[in-house]
Amino acid sequence: MAKSEKPYHHGDLAPSLRMAAREILKEEGLSALSLRSVAKRAGVSHAAPYRHFASREALLVDLAIEGFADLRNEIVKAAAAPGLPADRIAHIGAAYAGFAARNGGLLRLMFGSELPNRAEFPALKQATDSIGAEIGRALGDPVIGLAAWATVHGLAILSIENILDLGQVQAGMDVLPSRAEILLRSLFSQPLH
Amino acid sequence: MAKSEKPYHHGDLAPSLRMAAREILKEEGLSALSLRSVAKRAGVSHAAPYRHFASREALLVDLAIEGFADLRNEIVKAAAAPGLPADRIAHIGAAYAGFAARNGGLLRLMFGSELPNRAEFPALKQATDSIGAEIGRALGDPVIGLAAWATVHGLAILSIENILDLGQVQAGMDVLPSRAEILLRSLFSQPLH
DNA sequence: TGTACATCAGTGAACGCGCGTTCACTGATGTAC
DNA sequence: TGTACATCAGTGAACGCGCGTTCACTGATGTAC
Numbered sequence: 001m002a003k004s005e006k007p008y009h010h011g012d013l014a015p016s017l018r019m020a021a022r023e024i025l026k027e028e029g030l031s032a033l034s035l036r037s038v039a040k041r042a043g044v045s046h047a048a049p050y051r052h053f054a055s056r057e058a059l060l061v062d063l064a065i066e067g068f069a070d071l072r073n074e075i076v077k078a079a080a081a082p083g084l085p086a087d088r089i090a091h092i093g094a095a096y097a098g099f100a101a102r103n104g105g106l107l108r109l110m111f112g113s114e115l116p117n118r119a120e121f122p123a124l125k126q127a128t129d130s131i132g133a134e135i136g137r138a139l140g141d142p143v144i145g146l147a148a149w150a151t152v153h154g155l156a157i158l159s160i161e162n163i164l165d166l167g168q169v170q171a172g173m174d175v176l177p178s179r180a181e182i183l184l185r186s187l188f189s190q191p192l193h
Numbered sequence: 194m195a196k197s198e199k200p201y202h203h204g205d206l207a208p209s210l211r212m213a214a215r216e217i218l219k220e221e222g223l224s225a226l227s228l229r230s231v232a233k234r235a236g237v238s239h240a241a242p243y244r245h246f247a248s249r250e251a252l253l254v255d256l257a258i259e260g261f262a263d264l265r266n267e268i269v270k271a272a273a274a275p276g277l278p279a280d281r282i283a284h285i286g287a288a289y290a291g292f293a294a295r296n297g298g299l300l301r302l303m304f305g306s307e308l309p310n311r312a313e314f315p316a317l318k319q320a321t322d323s324i325g326a327e328i329g330r331a332l333g334d335p336v337i338g339l340a341a342w343a344t345v346h347g348l349a350i351l352s353i354e355n356i357l358d359l360g361q362v363q364a365g366m367d368v369l370p371s372r373a374e375i376l377l378r379s380l381f382s383q384p385l386h
Numbered sequence: 387t388g389t390a391c392a393t394c395a396g397t398g399a400a401c402g403c404g405c406g407t408t409c410a411c412t413g414a415t416g417t418a419c
Numbered sequence: 420t421g422t423a424c425a426t427c428a429g430t431g432a433a434c435g436c437g438c439g440t441t442c443a444c445t446g447a448t449g450t451a452c
Contacts, residue, residue, distance in 0.1 A: 010396075011395095030306065034439080035439065035440090036439080044396070046398090047440080050441090052395090055439080056438095111354055112305065112306075113222070113223065113354060118354075118355050128356055150345075150348040151344040151347055152343075154343030154345070154348070155347070158304070158342070161305065162311050162312065163304060164325070164343075200414085206429085227405060229404075229406080238431065239405095243408090
């Protein structure tokens with residue numbers, strides 16, 4: 001069965017839909033993410049996704065959970081990097097800002113109002129909470145962790161919405177992490193120890 | 194000309210449209226804010242807004258600018274409150290979080306991706322920048338101001354999207370300001386002086 | 387190994403909806419004389 | 420003060436669009452015997 005023959009059954013559509021959705025988020029942004037556009041990009045009729053996702057919302061929740069897992073991984077990695085404890089928040093901030101710069105559409109989905117019924121999806125809530133928990137763990141204090149999360153998140157959001165022009169100074173957005181790092185270091189170097 | 198007679202000419206439609214839009218943002222949220230819904234609420238045909246706004250985007254930009262002016266006013270007021278300089282950020286944070294809790298839909302419009310072409314509207318950029326400038330002025334240092342803005346903004350955003358359940362603990366969202374204040378005080382009491 | 391049949395993934399037409407925008411119009415206002 | 424007329428705000432029908440979701444269907448898979 002050659003791939004070019006387009007068999008009637010796709011075989012493994014669910015992951016393909018997820019991948020297509022991530023591509024749309026990356027290339028066209030959150031506002032272009034509809035069930036129909038995802039199906040189209042996956043090369044399948046627009047009703048096909050309903051065999052794998054109960055609704056548009058279910059797909060979005062799935063994507064968001066996946067996104068939180070990815071973000072969490074990057075935070076864990078950043079927190080484990082060698083350096084002084086006081087540098088941890090700066091590393092985390094750089095990782096967070098980098099993730100945001102690379103996955104703006106996904107971040108907007110994860111944290112935005114496209115998913116107003118978060119409470120109805122326990123797995124989503126759990127994935128979301130794990131971000132704050134991980135930062136709190138890295139900093140050794142849940143309250144400081146919460147505030148640090150807010151700082152890092154605010155920085156990332158304000159940047160991707162072009163409200164702060166941290167990255168804009170240089171050519172691309174990849175400067176953002178280093179700028180975020182500097183900011184956070186200047187902020188947190190004293191109260192943390 | 195009694196008000197109940199519904200004259201052909203509205204008289205002062207532009208402000209009425211703005212008001213209608215604010216009501217929709219408050220009662221139904223950003224996703225319900227269409228030109229048609231605004232016109233309907235203002236009691237006017239759905240083409241009427243085009244006599245006062247060039248496009249849907251123009252109306253949104255107008256609303257956002259107004260929102261930034263309101264937010265700025267509250268920040269200025271909070272920064273002028275008596276107290277130690279180190280308390281300023283806490284007061285600003287409380288004001289910011291309060292504004293967010295009262296105007297969630299508007300805040301999403303002001304800072305979200307519904308307005309992807311911010312750069313095309315100088316007045317919008319100016320209104321946006323004035324927020325950061327005001328916080329920087331209150332704290333006496335533009336870089337610290339930037340980071341403080343990020344913290345306060347992140348806290349507000351994470352709260353209104355139900356990602357942090359600060360307010361959710363108690364009955365209303367009116368606990369939010371005091372909670373934000375505690376967080377911010379613990380964060381900034383040392384590096385500020 | 388071969389056949390009947392249940393299962394299920396993907397199809398394509400159809401639904402009703404709300405949207406932004408355009409257009410020729412109509413009703414009201416206010417200004418020039 | 421009165422009349423003709425230009426101006427302009429608001430109307431309602433119409434456009435084309437993309438959306439989420441449902442439905443009866445068809446093609447393929449794989450299991451029971």
